[in-house]
Amino acid sequence: MKRALLPALILLASCSKAGPADVRISDAWARETVAGQTAAAAYLTLKNEGSGDDRLVGVAAPAPAMAMLHGSDSADGVARMRPLNSGLAVPSGATIELKPGGTHVMITGLGGPLHAGDTFRLTLRLEKSGERPVDVRITSAAGPESH
């Protein structure tokens, strides 16, 4: 039996943590937009306080807008934006910040401009934590760190 211990341990270690996940969402913001701009990006922080891993698999925006998870990358000087089709892993204990120039919630089909000071609601769909709504604060074009 002892000789089975090593492979059993290796197997165990390679598995993901299967306990309950509890993903909290905070600090959601988006820049204001002007009429004619149909797309915007929302940024937020995901914190998994549960003992199990989770995965962000979808985002819904108020109709008629649509939301999806996107990644930007500007390696080699060229900015590219692509959908993250397999979602975003939120491991147990991890804090994941969606911020400018990286992974963000891409919102398309905006019915009108986003005005600074307003909020809108996104619903995040997580594999284990289920649906989590979050109110997104609309900031000036400068972003939240400006005065």
Place this chain on the structure above:
Amino acid sequence: MRRFRILLWVLVAVAGAAFAYLSFGPARKSVPEAQTSAIALSNLGGPFTLVGSDGQPFSSTKLNGKPFVIFFGFTHCPDVCPTTLARLVKLRQQLNGETTPFEIVFVTVDPERDGPAEVGSYAELFNSPIVGLTGTSAQIEQVKKQFGIFSKKVPDGDGGYSVDHTATVLLFDRTGKFSSTIAPEEQDKVALAKLKRITA
């Protein structure tokens, strides 16, 4: 017992192979290489004519005698473009008073969707003067070439498109001579030092 052990090792091998596959294969889609322009850096820029937000021709002579930074993007770009323009505005405010201010020039790489009105209202979003420019496709292509800018339309799957484009900001001194670049990942400290060089 022996069988059990072998079975476990087989499972380890399968898990290992799966991990290797997920990590290293299938061969990651190779990204198209940024087409670097053949022109020498020192020749970047030069005179151009585009269309301003008022719909009138914009001649680069309006920038004569002024240091400027130029960024190419598009108004439907939700992440990298507003982030870059907001950053340039912030950096300019940080230098304010220390040096002569520089102009921020934004040129669309998507003239199909971005007319004068679109680049105009987009530029105004940042509450600080930004020169928003568009033009005919031919004019934009010509200016992209002069400034060594790459851009390429990418279908988004919903009938629309996004545009991959050079995200680097180019800096020019008051004589119109190319000085340096600012990349998105560069620290503000480095960027400020470069901006000081063109505004000194």
